[in-house]
Amino acid sequence: MTSDDPLLRPPPDGVEHRPASAAARLLMGGPVVLVTATWRGQHNVMPLAWHMPLSTDPPLVAIAVEQSRHTVELISHGQEFALNFPGRPLLHHVQYLGALRGDSIDKFEATQLETFAPTHINAPLVAGCAAWVECEVQESLPFGDHVLFVGLVVAVHVDPEAFGDRWAVGAREEVRPLHFVGGNVYSTLARALEAKVPQGFEAPERALAQRLAEELELTREARERREERRAALEREVERGNLVDLDELEDEDEAAAAQRGERLDGEIDLSQGVILGEG
Numbered sequence: 401m402t403s404d405d406p407l408l409r410p411p412p413d414g415v416e417h418r419p420a421s422a423a424a425r426l427l428m429g430g431p432v433v434l435v436t437a438t439w440r441g442q443h444n445v446m447p448l449a450w451h452m453p454l455s456t457d458p459p460l461v462a463i464a465v466e467q468s469r470h471t472v473e474l475i476s477h478g479q480e481f482a483l484n485f486p487g488r489p490l491l492h493h494v495q496y497l498g499a500l501r502g503d504s505i506d507k508f509e510a511t512q513l514e515t516f517a518p519t520h521i522n523a524p525l526v527a528g529c530a531a532w533v534e535c536e537v538q539e540s541l542p543f544g545d546h547v548l549f550v551g552l553v554v555a556v557h558v559d560p561e562a563f564g565d566r567w568a569v570g571a572r573e574e575v576r577p578l579h580f581v582g583g584n585v586y587s588t589l590a591r592a593l594e595a596k597v598p599q600g601f602e603a604p605e606r607a608l609a610q611r612l613a614e615e616l617e618l619t620r621e622a623r624e625r626r627e628e629r630r631a632a633l634e635r636e637v638e639r640g641n642l643v644d645l646d647e648l649e650d651e652d653e654a655a656a657a658q659r660g661e662r663l664d665g666e667i668d669l670s671q672g673v674i675l676g677e678g
């Protein structure tokens with residue numbers, strides 16, 4: 401018997417507790433950015449995952465930078481920064497840049513990242529990204545061990561293949577933004593899901609239950625389709641034929657990952673010739 405009072409209802413089975421530090425990781429998953437900043441002719445770049453939009457009018461965004469970062473120094477003096485949105489081609493650069501400190505190394509020199517000129521500020525923009533946002537600092541506030549820089553957006557530039565009026569989820573993987581989930585793990589937006597809300601004439605709880613049932617059915621069908629494709633590929637491998645594992649890693653990849661499955665490890669790779677690994 402469940403209580404009518406939601407504040408007395410016990411959590412569902414299987415719910416686990418985590419330390420307070422997990423809250424930040426739960427909130428992560430937005431596109432990771434490379435923050436560029438310049439002061440007295442010194443340019444620096446650091447990856448950053450803690451950011452948020454704050455206001456549409458005026459357009460304000462905020463970034464949280466740990467107090468010891470060299471970037472804090474540069475932004476505090478220069479009062480400007482740019483957000484560069486890297487994609488998969490810069491995956492390894494992003495991780496490496498996070499291990500370097502701009503006060504002891506010229507990161508642009510070390511990584512040979514190409515840059516180009518901003519239109520409104522003085523920090524360089526990183527070439528090969530999917531989008532760029534130029535900001536002037538409107539406010540900086542210390543919070544705990546981080547400094548929150550509130551930036552007024554003064555210019556936005558995009559690669560139109562990556563971003564029209566929103567991220568193009570179905571775009572080529574090379575131009576999709578990178579999403580950081582923690583450690584050295586990133587993801588890209590694999591699939592667009594369109595939400596459908598109940599129409600005025602529908603009872604909301606019935607309409608929502610119906611949509612949920614449709615979703616579950618779609619998931620089941622997708623899994624069956626993938627299993628059929630995998631069986632076909634396995635037959636090819638047994639015959640010693642050339643197979644391309646990328647065929648499996650299409651629209652069902654995200655769903656499979658969610659179920660904790662690895663797409664490639666399930667096939668006996670000891671025979672045949674495999675493409676698309678790694």
Ligand SMILES: Cc1cc2nc3c(=O)[nH]c(=O)nc-3n(C[C@H](O)[C@H](O)[C@H](O)COP(=O)(O)O)c2cc1C
Binds near residue numbers: 444
């Ligand atoms: C993917 C990724 C996301 C990061 N996010 C943040 C962040 O939100 N805030 C922060 O202070 N440091 C963050 N870091 C760590 C800094 O990028 C790292 O300490 C960097 O070396 C600082 O450079 P700097 O000292 O030249 O400013 C992140 C690192 C990585 C790899």
